[in-house]
Amino acid sequence: MKIMGVGGGAREHALAEAIARSTYSPKVYWVSELRNPGIYRIVKKTGGEYALAKTTDPIRVAELAERWGIDIVVVGPEEPNFHGIPDEVERRGIPCIGAKQKLSIIEMSKAEMRRLQWRFNIPGKLLFKTYRSYEEAIRDLEKHAETLTWLQNVALKPARQAGGKGVKVVEDVQAYLRKEKRQFKERHIRWIEQYMSKYGDIEERILIEEKVWGPEYTLQCFVDGKTVVGMPLVQDNKHAYEYDIGPETGGMGSYTGKGYLLPFITKEEYDRSLEIVKAMVNAIQKVTGERYHGFIAGQMMLTEVEGPTLIEMYSRLGDPEGVNVMAMLKTDIIEIFEAIIDERLSKVKIEFSDVATVVKAMAPKGYPDFRDLAKNHPVYVDEKVIEEAGCKLYWGSVHLNEDGSMKSGGSRMIEILAFGDSPQEASVKIEECLKKKPVRLLDGWQLFYRTDIGSEEMIRKRTEIAERVRRLYKYREERGILGKRVDWLPKVGRIDPVKNLLEELKR
Ligand code: GLY
Numbered sequence: 387m388k389i390m391g392v393g394g395g396a397r398e399h400a401l402a403e404a405i406a407r408s409t410y411s412p413k414v415y416w417v418s419e420l421r422n423p424g425i426y427r428i429v430k431k432t433g434g435e436y437a438l439a440k441t442t443d444p445i446r447v448a449e450l451a452e453r454w455g456i457d458i459v460v461v462g463p464e465e466p467n468f469h470g471i472p473d474e475v476e477r478r479g480i481p482c483i484g485a486k487q488k489l490s491i492i493e494m495s496k497a498e499m500r501r502l503q504w505r506f507n508i509p510g511k512l513l514f515k516t517y518r519s520y521e522e523a524i525r526d527l528e529k530h531a532e533t534l535t536w537l538q539n540v541a542l543k544p545a546r547q548a549g550g551k552g553v554k555v556v557e558d559v560q561a562y563l564r565k566e567k568r569q570f571k572e573r574h575i576r577w578i579e580q581y582m583s584k585y586g587d588i589e590e591r592i593l594i595e596e597k598v599w600g601p602e603y604t605l606q607c608f609v610d611g612k613t614v615v616g617m618p619l620v621q622d623n624k625h626a627y628e629y630d631i632g633p634e635t636g637g638m639g640s641y642t643g644k645g646y647l648l649p650f651i652t653k654e655e656y657d658r659s660l661e662i663v664k665a666m667v668n669a670i671q672k673v674t675g676e677r678y679h680g681f682i683a684g685q686m687m688l689t690e691v692e693g694p695t696l697i698e699m700y701s702r703l704g705d706p707e708g709v710n711v712m713a714m715l716k717t718d719i720i721e722i723f724e725a726i727i728d729e730r731l732s733k734v735k736i737e738f739s740d741v742a743t744v745v746k747a748m749a750p751k752g753y754p755d756f757r758d759l760a761k762n763h764p765v766y767v768d769e770k771v772i773e774e775a776g777c778k779l780y781w782g783s784v785h786l787n788e789d790g791s792m793k794s795g796g797s798r799m800i801e802i803l804a805f806g807d808s809p810q811e812a813s814v815k816i817e818e819c820l821k822k823k824p825v826r827l828l829d830g831w832q833l834f835y836r837t838d839i840g841s842e843e844m845i846r847k848r849t850e851i852a853e854r855v856r857r858l859y860k861y862r863e864e865r866g867i868l869g870k871r872v873d874w875l876p877k878v879g880r881i882d883p884v885k886n887l888l889e890e891l892k893r
Contacts, residue, residue: 387412387720388434390451392441392471392484393462394418394425396706396747396780396801398778400712401462401719402428408720415454416522417447422794424781428580441466444474450456451480458483458723461680462708464547467701468494468587472680481727485682486676492666493701497545497590503696504891506669510662510686510695513871513883516545516590522581524572530723534877536883537585539597544578545590547698596871598689600855601848603648603696604640604707605659605684608722610731611677614667616660618646618714618738620707621848622685626754628838635754636798639746639839640706646738649809649845650852651688659686659694666699666858679726683707690858692869706745706801709780713803714738741805744812744840747782747798748825751832754797761796764828775819776815778803799833800825813840 388404389412391398398418402425405414415434416425419441429436436537439446442465451459459475461467461484472484491498497516503847504511513536517523531537557832575592582591608615622640626632643649647656671678679788703711712719716737716744725734752759767783772779779802783795802819806812817837827833862868873881 388456390415390456390459392466394422396422396782397708398462399424399780400709404712406717408718410720420785422781423786442469444470447471448474484680489678490701492670493698502669510692513596515594517592523575536596541595542574543593545593546588600688601852602687604704607682609678610726610729613731615662617711618642619648620710637706638836641744641840642710648660650849653843688855693859701761709745710743742809745803746835746839747801747803748833749798750794757796763794763831765792766826768824771822771824809840810842
């Protein structure tokens with residue numbers, strides 16, 4: 387059997403490794419923009435081939451699949467989905483594990499995702515507004531922000547998936563800060579507009595959502611068009627530095643607990659989150675008339691106002707979250723792929739090892755905002771030290787040259803995983819390993835990573851937050867006011883922003 391993967395990061399390395407573990411002994415083929423050293427090794431070992439190509443070019447990717455006589459294609463990142471790689475591959479008769487273009491809108495357009503959720507009345511919703519331009523956003527905020535309370539505490543986001551970047555929260559805690567807050571808001575909206583100007587595939591540029599607060603977690607799933615199968619929960623940590631400070635990145639590290647749950651999320655919350663993801667899959671299938679074959683994920687938050695709340699959706703596995711679950715997967719992944727293609731996922735027993743995992747990403751300084759600075763540094767990795775420390779190495783944004791030397795690609799460079807009885811134990815294992823400095827840039831350029839991912843302190847902090855939020859949403863739930871919002875306007879009286887939004891969506 388021949389399996390071809392698309393995409394060149396650590397998530398794809400973990401996917402390639404899961405494929406290579408299969409009892410089908412597949413030949414592994416791969417297409418990515420940089421030559422990932424870990425995937426390349428798997429390709430060579432299994433007798434496959436590796437091509438460097440633009441992974442957003444459907445014709446080029448599908449031609450390679452045809453030329454190599456591939457049996458199944460699997461897509462890792464989101465942009466190939468947004469550009470219709472699965473559509474073109476399947477048009478040529480090759481089954482693909484990846485969300486087709488129309489389905490991947492659920493990730494590409496955060497506004498479409500939210501509209502769909504409101505339209506189908508799926509729990510875990512947030513109030514939102516979208517704008518096509520800076521001027522429109524500022525005009526609207528000026529008009530309403532002083533009176534509509536939810537507009538005073540908002541998250542400002544690019545309306546398109548932006549690799550985890552560009553979310554800013556604005557809170558109005560003190561009146562004297564208004565001027566500064568307004569300037570901050572304006573600056574960020576201007577930044578979003580500029581950032582979005584490189585994308586011609588979406589008209590809405592700016593998304594404003596009510597600001598919520600609580601612990602985040604990712605629920606990744608397999609989908610076959612009929613059945614959605616949830617995987618163990620993972621928590622990703624987006625900020626660049628310890629204690630959740632610094633710019634937002636694609637994710638600096640992630641962890642899982644044992645038994646499918648995180649130490650601070652209950653089984654009931656897992657089940658409710660899974661119902662939300664299932665309902666979103668049904669909704670997107672209904673409006674597009676397409677069958678969803680591949681991975682999907684709900685990036686969730688436990689919030690006071692809604693309980694398990696949907697923040698975003700991924701039309702793929704997360705990175706690094708995909709590394710945790712692929713390393714834990716016990717069932718043969720090709721068996722799962724075949725079941726997805728034949729839409730009989732409900733018949734397959736999908737199992738994961740009952741262990742905790744931690745993944746820590748390392749990136750060159752400059753990432754995420756000044757990627758040019760993080761690029762083209764010579765890379766050295768002592769794989770033996772990592773192995774002897776009981777850890778696993780996943781190569782990310784690194785290019786393997788023809789002569790065997792390696793250079794950094796400007797993004798997260800490697801991800802290190804460890805198993806343990808608890809995230810804390812796995813985290814300590816990685817810390818011990820990294821103390822020996824097995825990963826370096828030979829020109830002396832600095833690398834950074836977060837020492838706190840999965841640590842005792844991090845878990846304690848997340849647990850405290852989750853307990854507070856849970857008390858509040860349960861309190862609302864018991865009184866039948868979960869999801870209720872009320873505003874008050876002078877001369878108007880009480881208003882219901884949910885009703886208003888629903889009316890707006892009908893127009
Ligand atoms: N870890 C966040 C993402 O995959 O987008």
